[in-house]
Amino acid sequence: MLSYQHIYHAGNLADVHKHALLAWMLRYLTAKDKPLTYIETHAGRAVYDLQDEYALKTGEAAQGIARLEGKFADHPYGETLQQTKAENGETAYPGSPMIAAQLLRATDKIHLAELHPAEHAALDFAMSPYPVTCHLTDGFGMAHSLIPPTPRRGMMLIDPSYEIKTDYETIPRDIRKYARAWNVGIIALWYPILTNFAHSDMIKTLSDDHPDALRHEVRFDPARPGHGMVGSGMFILNPPYGADAEAKRITNIYKDL
Structure with missing residues (x-):
């Protein structure tokens, strides 16, 4: 949806959850000296x-x-926070494309999709120092065109705004196709936990389709009176070894809020 801009929500409790798990998984993947592919379907502006x-x-x-x-001082997420501030100023915050670009290597392939023209232009500018391909296109379609990618090892982040309400119905079908074509890929879906439980049917379908996936959720108070988001979820196919322990560590951080 072309009206959505993430600046209103950047750095919120859902971002911290999503970005901490993302950074941990990317650091895990780069521990091996083998190239990988990173795909992101809804990139935003990166900084x-x-x-x-x-x-x-x-x-x-x-x-x-x-x-x-x-809480993330000795964590790859914390590293990207500090690097982004060093390069862009103390009030800068990295979106997931910047986190990926900073943690991945020159031998890795990064494909980022963003459909909003202004956000894509900002993304293209922010990513210009890195070996990244930015696509001005629908992210779900881009993913279908790239999968299985080369290199075949890697991961994809699906992080839509959910302002298109049919996303809750179509995402399980898309992920079913992605998983069939890329059975070794780590496929991570972020979703909001809302007071109306709009995610429930989607997650039930995904859990039935992919019983071995990691489902991790954190809960928190609404950002302001009347705000509908009260939690953040990640549904991860082929989670890397140790991801469940990292998820539990993050849960403990949110319990202290």
């Missing part, structure tokens, strides 16, 4: 200014990364 008026308007970053950054 966000948390002092931007739109970020300040919601106050979500103040409740998210501002409170939890210290």
